Amino acid sequence: MAAHRCSLSALLLIICSLLVFIVADSEKATLTGDHHATAVDNLQTVTETEEGAAAEEPAVEEERRWEETVVEEATADKEDTSAPETVVQSSVPQPKDDFQEELVIRPLHSGDIYASFQFRTLWETDFMRGNKVSHYRLFPKSLGQVISKFSVRELHISFTQGYWRTMQWGQPFLPSPPGAELWVWFQDSVTDVDGTWKELTNVLSGIFCASLNFIDSTNTVQPSASFKPLGIGNVTDHRFLRYATLPREIVCTENLTPWKKLLPCGSKAGLAVLLKSEKLFHSSFHSQAVHIRPVCQDWQCKTTSWELRQTLNVVFDLHTPGQGKLEWSLFKMFSRTLTEACPLASSSKIYIDITDDPQGEQFEVSPATHLLSQAMVLGDRRTFSVYDLTQQITFGTVRSLNLLIRWKSSEGDMLRPLLHAERYVAGYGLQTGEIHTLMYNNHPYRSFPVLLLDSVPWYLRLYIHTLTVTSKGKDNKPSYIHYQPSKDRVRPHLLEMLVQLPPNSVTEVTVQFERALLKWTEYTPDPNHGFYVGSSVISSLVPSIVAMDTNSTREQPLFSSFFPCKEESSYFMRVYTEPLLVNLPTPDFSMPYNVICLTCTVVAVGYGSLYNLLTRSFQIEEPSPGLAKRIANIIRKMRGVPPL
């Protein structure tokens, strides 16, 4: 046994070093190729493990039936695995465009409910070709025109209200920072990237009714390593990448309505009927996003198609109106039930995550379904109950589907997320301060590298020489640092670094800054509220939870549990920290005139006294004659008589 452990740890060591190598390499263009290779392997393993799982399952529950196809891993983060998976899906003969919709519901350990909508439109077309695409069917025309007009290769935009609490809720399927986030890869044919970016943000601002027009050079950065293209294409020159966040942006109905209009069925049919804004915005967390990227159409990647993915994630806090009895239903959450799938959709499904409760002990789901599916989500193997809305049987006799979950007991603890981060500002007063970023690696024995991206506005002047990275009380020197200092009123600070997180540790990154005094017109209307600093972005290949499970309590076939396989050993993850709210010293806004007058007076005093001394000369003061004498003299002068 000891020998086994030895060999195991040796293997782990090798994998760790391999990981470091891969991530270190990921700044270079080789990344995409690497990814495809791993992803293809990954796919095979998924099927393998599934077989393994399937082999053991029937003994437990005879009547449950596994879904035939591999569940498309739409929900998993895309960069790692999803591209080839979509290939599997699209290898089925199909029309030139295709629309799918799904809803994943996951009861969270905190008692909240996480609902994640995904709508995907695939279209085999080429926006970039000379002839204008004019016939749009499922793909929204407004976005199609944006892609061709601005030569966009990839576009990712998200609007988020609230902060995702990783420690309570686990990992989201699609992470997003509070406020608005926009990142775009342009085609390498674009010459004036900054100009195109400016126009694009203004157009998107109109499409989504958001203040994206506030994106300018002072909050746009070009990350060198953190944001790689998620679709096909191997141009990774970060000159064509623009990334901007607006942490102050408030998301509301006016952003949801245009987002819903991009769907082929609008909010008339399908899952989108649930998206009622009065319920969606009465939640702990709300995030809506649009992702556009080119994907492969077949195995050989001979043809490409455009993928538009609209996602909407929402976390409902059901404790407050629950009054002790914990249950929720589609009707309670969205004040609507489902009656049909979107007729244009080729697939329309609802998944309910029952991984934590395979036996139905903690909660029960009704109506019950026998369709189960399993998928690798964020490095964890999850089991889902599936409701296929294209089948009439799903809606039963009442012709409407109202899913209902009733909690029986609320115990059970969540596996702590392997990677999690938080950030705060330390120090007091309005002169200086220190930004602390804490990154937690909760893996018991594996270290992994993370890429930290910080974009700090120019009015917090960072001092890079005060940068310290410590883990476990020791100095942890980043192996890669990309730093771009700010220019006043032109561009923000950009700090990117690759840090190795030791196992089971907290890594603290601190950097000091100085608060600038701005011109009085540069302050926001409520200057004493403070200024927002966008979230740090932590991107990482995290060792998967499945691979961590060496002392598994689960029944597993012996042949599958000895070597942690490489494909499962890591997955891509992105974590956003809290945005910061920083106060700056303010001038008195009420007295520009007074200040101008007073300062000018002082300068005039200086000028006047020197002028006086420079131009005049000393003379003996003669007593001036009296008034009467002077008048008499004037009269005498007029008369032509000599004065007195």
Place this chain on the structure above:
Amino acid sequence: MAAPLTLLLLVAVTVRAALYRSSLADLISERVEVVSPLTAWKRVVEGLALLDLGVSPYSGDVFHETPLIIYLFHFLVDYAEITFMLADVITAVALYLSVKDYNKQVFRKQKYALEADRYPLDCLELIRSPKEMQYIPLKVAMFYLLNPFTILSCVAKSTCGLNNAVIALFVLSTIKGNVLLSAIFLSLATYQSIYPLTLCAAALLYLLQRQYIPVNLRRFSFWWFVAQYAFMYLGSLFVIVGLSFFLLGSWDFLPSVYGFILSVPDLTPNIGLFWYFFAEMFEHFRLFFLCVFQINVFFYTVPLSIKLKEHPVFLIFMQLAVISIFKSYPTVGDIALYMAFLPVWSHLHRFLRNIFLVSCVLLACSALFPVLWHLWIYAGSANSNFYYAITLLFNVAQILLVSDYFYAFLRREHHLSHGLYLKRKDGSEATLVLK
């Protein structure tokens, strides 16, 4: 004379070394009165860190020192404390030597004038004796080295100390009559912070006087000398700027150093007049007032040189004072430099009008700076106007001090030519007025 000076230097160095070791050093180096964005040591270290990261220090807006400073500290960063103490010592010794030389000349001139009977009879009181002039150089060194402003500036490692050393060396070489060195040091000072450019008039006047060339615009010898000096000055400036270009490989430092000084984008509070004025300025008037304020610094050169063409050393003092009051990022280190010259004019004290008031205001303001800063930034119980009010008062006091000395100087000169006890036409005692 060397022994008291050595003792003074020892005391000064000890005080500084003790403060470097104390916990006050960190506190002092953060004070906005002591360091400006141009001279902060923190920013020098940041520039070095950026160089180490392979980023040009001028690509950002944190570092605004000249390339020579960054290369100087590239080698001396571990000996920074010694460098700054040395700079102060050099300044003090240079001022000491130059004032000693200057006093000798003043005395000689006075002797010739006495021999030629040029002074009115009742002016004997105004004649300076060698005895009272003996300790002036030492007092100058003491005023510089033991001035709390200099000590603070040195402990904060403000590069203002280095600029002061360069200017002091310029004064020394000018007074010693070394034309080449004077031009080189002046170009170095200009290279460091533009404003000392205005000192070239004073240097020219002094050197002309020393070489007995009359200031006459129609004389060839005058123009020839001016051309020589300008050539040396511009030549060395060109060499220094070119050297910086070759060290750095780009011209980035020009907008980042000189553009920064002239356009005042950084509104961090300081003891000057610029920060709050331009923070509160209406955007469309900004350029206009920027030009007015910057021209204001250079403007006084011509009238002052005309008025003081016989007294170039006093002109240097006036120029230094004007620069330190009206420059865009002043610190207390700049004030310390012109204040070091005050003992040289100790014979003017009988003509000063409001020295007591001014010194009280200066002392009170110096004490109020940290108090009001604390109230605004840390306690939150005051706002920016409080600190601004103190900077205004401080500057008014400085202006009054300088103009008072100017007045006293002019008045003494007037008395030396017209007699001390002036009478009216009717024989009663007269009062002097400016007309």
